[in-house]
Amino acid sequence: MSSADNPPPTTPEQLALIRDTVRKAQPPRAKPRTWRGAPPAPHCPVARVLVDKGNLHLDRLFDYVVPEELDQQAQPGVRVRVRFGAGAHRVRQGRREGGGLVDGFLIDRVDTTDYTGPLAALAQVVSPEPVLDPDLLALARAVADRYAGSLADIVQLAIPPRRAKAEARPTPPPQPTPPAPAPGTWTRYPTGPAYLQALTDGQAPRAVWTALPGPDWAEELARAITATLASGRGALAVLPDGRTLARVDTALTHLLGPDHHAVLTADAGPEKRYTQWLAVHRGSVRAVIGTRAAMFAPVPDLGLLAIWDDGDPSHSEPHAPQPHARDVLLLRAAHHHCGFLLGGHNCTVEAAQLVESHWALPLTADREQVRRAAPRIRTVGDTDLARDEAARAARLPTLAWGTVRDGLRHGPVLVQVPRRGYVPRMACERCRTPARCRHCAGPLQAPSADTLACGWCGRPEPEWHCPECGAFRLRAQVIGARRTAEELGRAFPTVPVRTSGREHVLDTVPDTPALIVSTPGAEPVADGGYAAALLLDGWAMLNRPDLRAGEEALRRWLTAAALVRGQEAGGTVVIVAEPTLRPVQALVRWDPAGHAIRELADRAQLGFPPVSRMAAVSGRPEALAEFLAETELPADAEVLGPVPVAPPDRRGTGSEDGWERALIRVPPGSGAALAATLKTAQATRLARTTSRSRTGTPDQIRIRIDPQDIG
Numbered sequence: 270m271s272s273a274d275n276p277p278p279t280t281p282e283q284l285a286l287i288r289d290t291v292r293k294a295q296p297p298r299a300k301p302r303t304w305r306g307a308p309p310a311p312h313c314p315v316a317r318v319l320v321d322k323g324n325l326h327l328d329r330l331f332d333y334v335v336p337e338e339l340d341q342q343a344q345p346g347v348r349v350r351v352r353f354g355a356g357a358h359r360v361r362q363g364r365r366e367g368g369g370l371v372d373g374f375l376i377d378r379v380d381t382t383d384y385t386g387p388l389a390a391l392a393q394v395v396s397p398e399p400v401l402d403p404d405l406l407a408l409a410r411a412v413a414d415r416y417a418g419s420l421a422d423i424v425q426l427a428i429p430p431r432r433a434k435a436e437a438r439p440t441p442p443p444q445p446t447p448p449a450p451a452p453g454t455w456t457r458y459p460t461g462p463a464y465l466q467a468l469t470d471g472q473a474p475r476a477v478w479t480a481l482p483g484p485d486w487a488e489e490l491a492r493a494i495t496a497t498l499a500s501g502r503g504a505l506a507v508l509p510d511g512r513t514l515a516r517v518d519t520a521l522t523h524l525l526g527p528d529h530h531a532v533l534t535a536d537a538g539p540e541k542r543y544t545q546w547l548a549v550h551r552g553s554v555r556a557v558i559g560t561r562a563a564m565f566a567p568v569p570d571l572g573l574l575a576i577w578d579d580g581d582p583s584h585s586e587p588h589a590p591q592p593h594a595r596d597v598l599l600l601r602a603a604h605h606h607c608g609f610l611l612g613g614h615n616c617t618v619e620a621a622q623l624v625e626s627h628w629a630l631p632l633t634a635d636r637e638q639v640r641r642a643a644p645r646i647r648t649v650g651d652t653d654l655a656r657d658e659a660a661r662a663a664r665l666p667t668l669a670w671g672t673v674r675d676g677l678r679h680g681p682v683l684v685q686v687p688r689r690g691y692v693p694r695m696a697c698e699r700c701r702t703p704a705r706c707r708h709c710a711g712p713l714q715a716p717s718a719d720t721l722a723c724g725w726c727g728r729p730e731p732e733w734h735c736p737e738c739g740a741f742r743l744r745a746q747v748i749g750a751r752r753t754a755e756e757l758g759r760a761f762p763t764v765p766v767r768t769s770g771r772e773h774v775l776d777t778v779p780d781t782p783a784l785i786v787s788t789p790g791a792e793p794v795a796d797g798g799y800a801a802a803l804l805l806d807g808w809a810m811l812n813r814p815d816l817r818a819g820e821e822a823l824r825r826w827l828t829a830a831a832l833v834r835g836q837e838a839g840g841t842v843v844i845v846a847e848p849t850l851r852p853v854q855a856l857v858r859w860d861p862a863g864h865a866i867r868e869l870a871d872r873a874q875l876g877f878p879p880v881s882r883m884a885a886v887s888g889r890p891e892a893l894a895e896f897l898a899e900t901e902l903p904a905d906a907e908v909l910g911p912v913p914v915a916p917p918d919r920r921g922t923g924s925e926d927g928w929e930r931a932l933i934r935v936p937p938g939s940g941a942a943l944a945a946t947l948k949t950a951q952a953t954r955l956a957r958t959t960s961r962s963r964t965g966t967p968d969q970i971r972i973r974i975d976p977q978d979i980g
Contacts, residue, residue, distance in 0.1 A: 304390035310340035313378035316391055319401075320353055321372040321421050323589065325948060326956040328419040332382040334390045343391060346399030348431060349375050350392045374401045374424065398436050400428050400550065405567050411600050414941065416974045417884070417948040418590025426586060427565035428546075435544040440553045444529050449499040450492045454485045457642075458634050461489075468496040468573060468608055475602070476632040477620045478612035479862050481642040482831035484516075484794065486612065490575060491520035493610055494556050498525070502572025502607070503555035507564050507594045509581035511536060512776055516794075517558050517577075525556070533559030533566055561586055564594040574598045575610040580617040580824045581790075585977050593975070595619065614831045614861070615824040618872065619879045621865035633862060643859040644802070644833040644840030647672070648848035669803050670760070672843045676801030677764055677782045679839060683795070683802040684757065684786045685829045687809040697735040697743065704733060704743060713743075757784050769793050789825040798834035800841075807846025807853065816877060816979055823852040823864060830856065878975060882940030884947055885976040887914060887930040892968030897931060900950040903942045907934045917971065932979060940974075947972050 317330040333351055335343045343349065352368035370392060382388060401424065409423040449469045455461030460476075467474040480486040490506060497504040508514040511534060521530050531545040531554040542562070548554045550567045557566045561584055576584070576595055584594040595611070602609040609629065611620050623629040634642070649666045676682040696703050704713035706723035713730055715721055721743075722729045734741050758766045766784045769775040775793035778785055785793060789810075810822035826844065834840030846853050855864035873880045886893065893911055902908070911929035935943045951972060 304334075304336045304338075304392075307336040307338065307390065310335040310337050310343070312340075313380055315379045315382045315388070316343055316349070316375050317377040317379060318349060318351055318373045318391075319376050319421060319424065320351065321374075321425065322353070323419050323422040323425070324955055325419050325952040328413075328421070328948075328952065330376055332384050332388055334388045335378065336390050339391055339394055342394040342397050343375055343378070344397070344399055345375055345377055346401045347375050347397055348395040348400065349373050350395055352389050352392055376401070376406065396431055396433075396436060398431075398547075400431075402550075402567065405565065408565065408597075408601060408604070411604070412592050412597055413590065414948075415596070415600070415944060416590035416592050417944040417951070417972050418592075422589050423565075423592070426562075426588065426592075429543045429562075430539055432540045432543040435540055435547055438544065440548050440551045441528070443553050443555065444525075446501055447495055447498050447525055447529070450495040450524060453488060453492055455489055455492060457481060457638050458632055460630070460632055464610075464632060465492060465496045468493060469499050471500040471502065471572070473572070473606055473608045475609040475623075475629040476611070477616065477624050477629045478610055478632040479616055479634075480612050480614050480831075481634050481639065482614060482644070482827075482833070482835070482859075483642055483798070486577075486614075487513075487516040488520045488524075490517055490577065490610075490612065491524050493573060493575065494521060494530070494558075495524050497573040497608065498529075498556055500572055502570045503568035504557070504573040504575070505563065505566055505568045505571065505598075506558045506573075506575040506577065507584070507598065508558065508560060509578050509583040510560065510790075512774070512794075513577060514558060514560060515776070521556065521558065528554075530554060530556035530558060531566075533557060533563035535560065535562045561594045564592075564597045571601065571605045571607040573608040573610065574602050575612065578613040578615070578824075578828070579611055579620065580613065580615055580820065582977065591973060593977070596975070613824075614827045615820075616861040616865040617824075618820060618865050618868050621862065621869045622879050624862075625866070625869065631862065639859050641837060642835050644830055644842045645836050646830070646857045646859070647841065647843050648853060648857065649843060649845045650847045650849070666845065669805075669843050669845065672801050672841055673757075673761070673784070673803065676799070676841065677761065677784070678800075679782075680780050680797065680800035680834075681778055681783045681785055681795045683792060683799045683829060683832060684784060685792065685802065685804045685825070686786060686788060687806050697738065697740050702735055702737045704730075704735075706730060757786065787829075789829070792829050792832055794832060798838070798840065799832050800834060800839065802829055802833045802842045804829060804842065804844040804846070807844055811846065811850060811852065816872075817977070819850075819852040820865070820868060823855055823861060826852075826856050827859075827861060876934060878979075880937070881934050882937055882943060883935075883975060883979065884933045884943055885930055885973040885979065886933060886947070886970065887917075887928050887973075888970040889968050890927075890929045892970055893929050893931060896950065896954065896970050899954075900946060902933065902946055903935055903939045905935055905939055906943060908932070909934060944974055947974075 314335050316333045316335045318333050320327065320331055350370050351373055353371045354368040366389065405427060409427055410420055413420045413423045450465070452462040452465055455465055464474050464476055494504040494506060506517065508517060514532065514534060518532055531549050533542060533545055535542065537545070546566070549557055552569050555568065557563055557568050559566065576598055579595040586592050598609070611623065611629065624631050647668060649668055673682050706713060706728060713721055713723060713733065721731065721733060733743070761784060764782055764784055766786065767775065767778065769785060769787040769791045771788070771791070774791045778793050778795050780796040787793070804826050807822065810825065811818055830842045833842055844853060844856060848854070848857070851864060851867065855861060872878070886896065888896065897908065909932040911931040914928050914930040916928045933943060951970065954970065
């Protein structure tokens with residue numbers, strides 16, 4: 270008898286494994302029905318559907334027949350799947366069939382349709398959860414119109430992808446209304462307690478808040494949110510990044526307890542983010558904090574909209590049509606007539622305009638309070654560097670070395686460096702001509718001590734020579750964070766040196782002597798505050814060819830200096846920059862609002878945003894010229910340019926792929942007309958099939974309303 274006639278007995282462990290495998294196996298997904306011959310719904314048989322197609326020429330609603338079997342599920346706001354793209358010739362039994370399956374949202378149910386041909390049927394109701402309510406739809410439409418984008422793109426940003434497990438999970442009941450909070454450190458601001466009281470009383474105060482340096486801003490923002498909840502209304506706060514979000518999360522949990530607020534961030538993971546979003550949408554949670562992904566959060570009965578550090582580039586959405594969180598919250602505040610709080614250690618020009626137009630009131634501390642809270646600011650200018658032997662021999666002037674030495678006796682010292690890497694930008698040692706790549710004209714940089722490569726295409730450059738003077742030696746235009754850390758480590762061999770940058774960002778550091786070398790935006794918080802800080806190479810940020818260079822440099826300096834202890838505790842900040850420049854003077858006086866007001870006045874004379882509305886239109890020269898010639902711009906529009914710019918994806922592209930950009934400027938009252946005109950022109954252009962490039966697709970034209978970087 271063979272062994273095949275007597276197989277070995279199956280163990281209980283094997284049977285359990287087989288059962289578990291069968292249980293976890295997903296059944297094949299059934300294709301949606303064609304609904305051929307199915308009767309339509311007896312009432313409102315036509316569904317108006319927003320198809321998930323971001324193309325501008327498809328930015329409208331499409332009509333579909335609702336089968337009778339889907340009548341109860343097909344309600345406004347639910348997710349559906351429809352067949353899209355079938356030709357008019359594919360008609361059977363009075364219904365259009367064929368086309369690809371695409372996702373969408375059911376917007377409305379009506380009795381009749383304006384379409385004269387046969388309609389296709391709804392393929393499937395994906396979920397009965399009505400996620401796109403009328404308020405969210407109206408907001409999405411307003412944002413799409415403002416930024417010349419498609420409604421489908423905005424809805425995709427506003428509603429997270431569906432997760433069936435999250436929808437099936439029951440949502441807990443709403444938490445009870447908390448009591449009104451005490452003013453706490455809001456008493457440092459003359460109008461701070463009154464602002465909190467107005468929120469508690471159900472009013473809608475609007476303020477631009479210039480926060481004092483130090484860590485108390487997170488608790489102050491949490492108290493404003495709690496005061497709004499005490500009035501029985503909802504609150505939403507948008508933060509620039511996960512580290513600032515964590516501080517407000519901790520402060521809110523301390524004030525309210527766990528499960529009283531939701532945290533919405535794209536980094537949370539799909540299921541967790543959707544679970545939190547559903548809790549807000551279903552009314553279980555009335556307080557929401559998050560990064561820019563939360564700017565569309567469907568908070569019921571809004572009482573407060575807040576944004577922290579609106580000048581941070583992270584608030585600008587990188588996906589089309591690239592809305593800015595500040596502008597979205599301003600639209601919501603005007604629509605819901607709720608409170609608004611724009612806060613930060615800095616004051617942007619847009620914030621100053623809100624105060625100048627009397628739309629919002631300033632919320633600031635008096636000068637005596639500012640002097641006590643801010644560190645001492647000392648400057649090192651070009652004249653000081655010229656007569657400083659230590660500055661010529663090394664990189665840091667004598668004042669900076671002394672500040673570091675004294676600060677390390679009392680705690681950690683922060684060193685802010687504009688760039689990461691070893692020597693991020695190089696130039697000819699003899700004639701100072703910037704070193705460029707021979708293949709793509711990108712800037713050459715030294716990521717390590719023995720490597721020279723292009724910053725755009727990544728090609729190594731082992732045999733560089735200057736095309737202007739023929740020299741072979743290079744010098745650093747800007748020293749990176751890694752090189753700075755090496756130099757400081759040699760100067761202070763007994764002190765630990767830590768770096769914080771894009772590859773590895775530190776959240777906090779202990780209150781022990783250490784040198785923390787950080788790039789802007791990656792500064793960790795020190796327990797008890799830093800004893801001192803150095804702000805190096807200030808000219809590198811001020812000399813950027815950008816309208817916002819001074820404002821952005823001041824914002825980064827204030828963010829770093831706000832982490833330093835106050836003057837009474839011995840905190841000192843040394844900045845290496847020309848002391849006569851306006852941003853440096855604003856830092857010395859700790860007067861960001863005054864700097865913003867003067868910048869606003871300068872831009873008013875020049876007609877630049879935010880005094881005017883502006884759009885950036887970019888593309889290949891021939892396509893851009895054709896687009897501008899065919900677009901009927903408003904009568905008061907002014908076209909600036911076009912000028913050459915780098916292509917959207919500079920990596921791996923050569924000089925033959927050059928683009929141009931034109932700026933279109935209109936007065937503030939014509940911003941909506943400009944956006945509508947550009948949107949119509951882009952939609953018409955995309956709908957045409959006659960003018961196509963050699964690749965078979967139209968030459969790309971990119972439109973950006975209110976660009977953050979205009980050069």
